[in-house]
Amino acid sequence: MFPLLAADGIYVVEDTQTSYWPDMGGSSDKGNASQTMMTFFKSLTDGLNHAEFIQPGYVPSDYDRHIVSMHFYHNLLFIYKGLNDEGSNRISHNEVRRK
Numbered sequence: 147m148f149p150l151l152a153a154d155g156i157y158v159v160e161d162t163q164t165s166y167w168p169d170m171g172g173s174s175d176k177g178n179a180s181q182t183m184m185t186f187f188k189s190l191t192d193g194l195n196h197a198e199f200i201q202p203g204y205v206p207s208d209y210d211r212h213i214v215s216m217h218f219y220h221n222l223l224f225i226y227k228g229l230n231d232e233g234s235n236r237i238s239h240n241e242v243r244r245k
Contacts, residue, residue, distance in 0.1 A: 160221065
């Protein structure tokens with residue numbers, strides 16, 4: 147549904163507690179159980195800073211390019227959609243040496 151959300155929309159996910167309940171496929175003793183929604187959404191947080199990745203040839207995903215913020219609350223998550231194109235203010239090592 148996220149791709150269909152308006153460019154300035156907010157995607158809300160509720161009932162995230164099921165990620166920790168074994169009878170719902172979650173796990174309380176392994177916070178990174180790969181099959182849970184919380185693990186999926188936590189994995190998207192790195193994409194907020196994709197402009198800082200030092201990986202030649204990295205191609206940002208649609209999520210990287212269109213999630214501008216994520217807010218986690220007790221059993222609730224808000225994802226704000228927009229254009230994540232701020233770029234980086236990182237100075238390359240070569241530029242630092244020249245100064």
